[in-house]
Amino acid sequence: MPTVPVPLPDRAYDIHIGHGFLADAARFVRPVVRGNQLMLVFDENLAEPHARVLEQSLSADGFVVKTLQLPAGETTKSVQHLAAIWDAFAQNRFGRDCALVALGGGVIGDLAGFAAASFMRGVDFVQVPTSLLAMVDSSVGGKTGINHPLAKNLIGAFWQPKLVLADLDVLHTLPKGERISALAEIIKYGVIYDPQFFAWLEKNIAHLRELKDDAVSHAVQRSCEIKAEVVLQDERETGLRKILNFGHTLGHAIENSAGYGVVRHGEAISIGMVAESRLQVMRGVPGWTNHEHARLVELLEAARLPVRIPGEIKLGLDTLIAAARSDKKNRSGKIRYALPTALGKMEDVSASEEEAAQVLLEVGARQ
């Protein structure tokens, strides 16, 4: 069973990757939390059997466990549901040494993490990510938050968990589309940091798609390791951490323009990576040519990820450019990207809106 340590100064924690954690959670939770009160927040789709199994195993160990079931879906990342968690804490008279256990995907993890960050100015937080995307993306980095009607993830905090339990058994019970979507982020880690991992993915992508345990375990482990190395060098996203945004500048523009839920996050990032990779090829960088671009596109296709905006979704160029312009990563007039200069090497780039328009047209934006 692999364990990835995330040795942040003062807030070091472990990510455990394995099987059967829900029925055995207390063994991991007990040593890392300060008190005996737990608030278990979970996605309604996980009520049976996962939340019940987890609640029973924690209660059996002597924890006082209160539960709060929340609706599935991106709209749950709202101030209303944030306030619902605060209310649950307050009504149960939980104290400063309580802990919040979040069972769910990225939505529940982000929302509950911010609730943990802000209740009494911060209580212990345990993450039990149930989607492959949450395992490889939300387990490391400490980004928590909610959406604002005008923009995703506009409100939040940096708040590190005390523990992450990535239970691979849970993955088998989730819809397949969610899994495939996570592959985009996993492939991203190869591009931005690790040519060997990229090559491993080229060989093992079919196993990953089929959720073979050994392949998934390695991919989750390596993704978390890479993200941890990056985040450790730049916890508050002032420099290096920006490389994690590869594919996200144009990917977010696609995701937001299509409207929440029309294009999945991972699918949008896949198309975004193709577009941004093309941008870099156009710029004429010696280590990122048509050859590297073709390898990336081939791997994304082998993962069954979209490499173009699906024909039935009509996204106008002006809308996409406006969305890219307002992205919070853009500080001046030009649009900013993190782009590969070679497999595993990245640079910060500003490029004109015309260049963005050209590559967006290539991936299927409408004139």
Place this chain on the structure above:
Amino acid sequence: MPTVPVPLPDRAYDIHIGHGFLADAARFVRPVVRGNQLMLVFDENLAEPHARVLEQSLSADGFVVKTLQLPAGETTKSVQHLAAIWDAFAQNRFGRDCALVALGGGVIGDLAGFAAASFMRGVDFVQVPTSLLAMVDSSVGGKTGINHPLAKNLIGAFWQPKLVLADLDVLHTLPKGERISALAEIIKYGVIYDPQFFAWLEKNIAHLRELKDDAVSHAVQRSCEIKAEVVLQDERETGLRKILNFGHTLGHAIENSAGYGVVRHGEAISIGMVAESRLQVMRGVPGWTNHEHARLVELLEAARLPVRIPGEIKLGLDTLIAAARSDKKNRSGKIRYALPTALGKMEDVSASEEEAAQVLLEVGARQ
């Protein structure tokens, strides 16, 4: 013009104490903020002339300044007003390098500080405290937050300002009751940390009451220095910082039981200090006897602070004990306090509810 440096690692900032800052704010703000967008949040009572003067001086320097006026009073520290600030940020399309400038007392500072902590996971924050209490209490420590219907300050974050401008001119325009209330916190700093400052207060309390500039300037400076020394050793309130809670365990119980606004915070803390001081005398500590207790009571009375629950406010003992029990500083069954073992020296104490009852009766609680 005194400046108190608060040399937190990575987040050092200065507290400037002086005159005429509102008309000259850009000189201080410009060097400490990253960008050019400012959100000025202020208390409606400060609209004219203070907010206008501040807004004009910042705009004149080239800042893009948006303003948000909020109602005065404790009920403004709510999730609704927090969301109003988030909305103002989002609607103005403010970016990650914007800054929030809070002009007001503790309510505005706490609320706006949490909004700054949580917008885009944290933007620059400038505090312009306008009450004496905010100058000596909120300028240092980084505690921000809002109230929950079930408890004060239940939701929030630790978030440090980039700069604090304590403009003594503003104090002269505020109601006198607010000033007197702050004296309780100032006297607290003498008790918990600095016998010399306590002695200075005994000599100068009349000057402070009358808002003599030299006396106020010294009291604000020394209070901020003491709080900074304490906070620097314990930013997240795990140990030493608890000494700042002297008078607050029973003081909060009185404040909360009376209902928001019936007893002012400083008045409640004054009565709380008298009660907690008596508790320590009862415990028989050599350095804190009837002599020290009498000095404290005399100083509070000279400050025109209440040393008993006012006769017209009927607070039952059971209500008060229940409130003290549920205070967030109380982790186990007993009630916890920070109590002086001598002038300037403190200890952590747990005491029974019976002992609390006895001293609460002495300060006027009803059987």
